[in-house]
Amino acid sequence: MVLSLRDVSVEIAGRTLIDRLRLEVETGQVVGLVGPNGSGKSTALRCVYRALCPTSGAVLFDGTDLASLKLRDSAQVIAALTQDSHTDLDFTVEELVALGRAPHIRGNRPLNGREQDLCREAMRRLDIDHLADRSVLTLSGGERQRVLIARALVQQPRVLVFDEPTNHLDVRHQIELLSYLRGSQLTVLVALHDLNLAAAVCNRIAVLSAGSLVADGTPAEVLTPELVRRVFGVDVTIVDHPHTGAPQLLFHLDPTLTPITPSKGT
Numbered sequence: 697m698v699l700s701l702r703d704v705s706v707e708i709a710g711r712t713l714i715d716r717l718r719l720e721v722e723t724g725q726v727v728g729l730v731g732p733n734g735s736g737k738s739t740a741l742r743c744v745y746r747a748l749c750p751t752s753g754a755v756l757f758d759g760t761d762l763a764s765l766k767l768r769d770s771a772q773v774i775a776a777l778t779q780d781s782h783t784d785l786d787f788t789v790e791e792l793v794a795l796g797r798a799p800h801i802r803g804n805r806p807l808n809g810r811e812q813d814l815c816r817e818a819m820r821r822l823d824i825d826h827l828a829d830r831s832v833l834t835l836s837g838g839e840r841q842r843v844l845i846a847r848a849l850v851q852q853p854r855v856l857v858f859d860e861p862t863n864h865l866d867v868r869h870q871i872e873l874l875s876y877l878r879g880s881q882l883t884v885l886v887a888l889h890d891l892n893l894a895a896a897v898c899n900r901i902a903v904l905s906a907g908s909l910v911a912d913g914t915p916a917e918v919l920t921p922e923l924v925r926r927v928f929g930v931d932v933t934i935v936d937h938p939h940t941g942a943p944q945l946l947f948h949l950d951p952t953l954t955p956i957t958p959s960k961g962t
């Protein structure tokens with residue numbers, strides 16, 4: 697087990713955001729974290745990439761409590777793409793991607809030839825090689841997201857922690873990214889809102905609701921109409937994907953929801 701969340705709880709200002717979360721991620725698996733807004737997905741991931749310390753419980757990497765490792769050592773093995781990833785500094789795309797090597801570099805050593813090849817390969821894979829000399833400040837949301845993903849890949853981590861990596865990406869780049877993650881043999885813990893993408897890419901899906909784990913299993917085990925109704929409050933019909941057999945959710949629109957109109961006399 698490469699990554700193991702053992703009864704992780706997070707309390708902030710007297711409120712329990714995560715309640716005794718137990719989650720295992722095996723080497724080479726893609727594990728999806730899904731749940732409604734505010735259910736605690738980002739909070740759980742923050743404990744893994746160490747932006748937060750659990751109030752109780754522990755996150756183990758290869759059996760070692762992450763809290764006992766230097767930040768630099770854990771950054772060598774865990775790379776994160778987060779909701780808080782900033783790109784508000786005037787770096788070029790090439791420079792920002794190269795920063796992914798920072799945890800592996802002592803002092804001001806320049807990237808060696810192998811590392812430069814790695815950066816070029818990541819930029820090619822993420823379809824941003826043509827943007828290499830552009831300032832990241834001038835990029836579109838999807839281009840910026842792809843730069844941050846490339847930076848995480850050149851870190852060559854043992855575990856990738858991705859918080860909504862498909863944000864801003866058009867459908868082709870979403871499919872390319874998730875196909876890459878699925879085929880890469882990388883160990884990935886990824887928060888996703890799109891349940892159909894989660895079903896297509898994840899070996900396992902863990903479902904959070906109000907800070908608690910309410911289901912954990914294969915997509916077919918977890919994504920049932922009952923669970924989707926109970927956790928997300930929407931009705932779905934579930935069919936098997938004709939090529940892969942993965943569950944696909946067909947959502948029912950709610951005909952009782954009507955537009956908001958101003959009340960008379962206001």
Ligand SMILES: Nc1ncnc2c1ncn2[C@@H]1O[C@H](COP(=O)(O)OP(=O)(O)OP(=O)(O)O)[C@@H](O)[C@H]1O
Nearest residue numbers: 708709713731732733734735736737738739740887
């Ligand atoms: N620093 C904080 N202080 C107080 N409350 C917080 C803090 N960080 C998160 N929360 C609250 O904890 C809950 C879980 O937030 P979190 O961002 O983990 O949810 P999420 O499942 O990632 O949501 P979303 O799908 O909207 O991104 C939310 O109600 C949020 O308002």
